[in-house]
Amino acid sequence: MREFSSPLKLQTYRESLEGSVGFVPTMGALHEGHISLIKRSINENDHTIVSIFVNPTQFLEGEDLDKYPRKIEADRKICELAGVDILFMPTIDDIYHGDELRIIAPKIKGYILEGAKRPKHFDGVLQIVLKLLHITNPTRAYFGKKDAQQLYLIQNMVRDLFMSVEIVPCEIVRESDGLALSSRNIYLSSEERAKALLISKSLKEASGLVLKGVRDSKRIKAQMLEIMRDIDVEYVEIVDRAFNLLDEVKIKDSIILVAARVGSTRLIDNIWI
Ligand code: AMP
Numbered sequence: 035m036r037e038f039s040s041p042l043k044l045q046t047y048r049e050s051l052e053g054s055v056g057f058v059p060t061m062g063a064l065h066e067g068h069i070s071l072i073k074r075s076i077n078e079n080d081h082t083i084v085s086i087f088v089n090p091t092q093f094l095e096g097e098d099l100d101k102y103p104r105k106i107e108a109d110r111k112i113c114e115l116a117g118v119d120i121l122f123m124p125t126i127d128d129i130y131h132g133d134e135l136r137i138i139a140p141k142i143k144g145y146i147l148e149g150a151k152r153p154k155h156f157d158g159v160l161q162i163v164l165k166l167l168h169i170t171n172p173t174r175a176y177f178g179k180k181d182a183q184q185l186y187l188i189q190n191m192v193r194d195l196f197m198s199v200e201i202v203p204c205e206i207v208r209e210s211d212g213l214a215l216s217s218r219n220i221y222l223s224s225e226e227r228a229k230a231l232l233i234s235k236s237l238k239e240a241s242g243l244v245l246k247g248v249r250d251s252k253r254i255k256a257q258m259l260e261i262m263r264d265i266d267v268e269y270v271e272i273v274d275r276a277f278n279l280l281d282e283v284k285i286k287d288s289i290i291l292v293a294a295r296v297g298s299t300r301l302i303d304n305i306w307i
Pocket of ligand 1: 059060061062066067068070071176177178179180181204205206207208214215216217
């Protein structure tokens with residue numbers, strides 16, 4: 035496995051590669067969710083690049099940027115064992131140049147739901163993803179459906195800017211009890227972890243209701259909130275695949291989204307209907 039921190043050196047090396055290149059951007063503290071994206075990329079491409087970069091511009095004032103888990107040695111081993119060809123771990127100075135061009139997320143879809151709770155978060159996400167896509171120039175880039183709004187905004191950025199990369203959405207990986215894997219799960223105490231399970235439980239209940247024929251968003255959301263009554267829910271919403279709020283679930287065109295705080299840990303999860 036080759037390692038780069040310099041964007042220019044990686045770009046030069048990438049130009050020399052023949053065949054398809056898959057790219058998996060991450061913030062590290064790699065878990066089975068990340069590994070599923072990495073394995074998919076390895077299966078579908080001649081070369082796979084993984085980046086690890088805790089991007090400061092997507093964290094808001096007062097969020098967990100400083101304490102975000104960093105596990106470089108373990109991550110390096112995971113990448114090596116998985117068969118990653120190139121690990122890209124730039125520093126903040128490698129990526130940002132001070133007073134520079136800024137990306138602003140779409141006015142509406144970038145500022146609802148996650149974007150309303152974390153204003154400007156998606157500005158930072160799109161800024162870093164755009165930079166990383168330019169540096170790595172991949173054939174395909176892999177993103178988890180767990181960050182559904184992020185995935186949607188990245189797909190639209192690629193469309194808006196006429197970029198040729200294929201964005202590949204990947205399924206959410208969960209623990210056997212349903213908890214969606216997240217680097218932030220390590221913040222949870224065992225009691226908090228038990229409470230965090232209510233999020234996936236409520237989503238399972240929602241999909242069960244839909245299977246039984248329930249379509250009314252209000253009724254589904256009320257049932258979910260009842261299940262999550264012991265945690266601090268930030269939002270429960272049902273949207274179509276273009277992130278328009280829905281009063282009625284549309285089969286094969288809905289996503290049910292939850293954001294909640296368990297103790298001081300903020301978690302998101304969703305289910306695609
Ligand atoms: P992060 O390191 O949290 O920025 O995540 C890097 C990529 O992994 C993003 O595309 C995430 O959506 C994806 N990801 C994170 N958790 C999961 C999960 N449990 N299942 C599938 N993909 C995930």
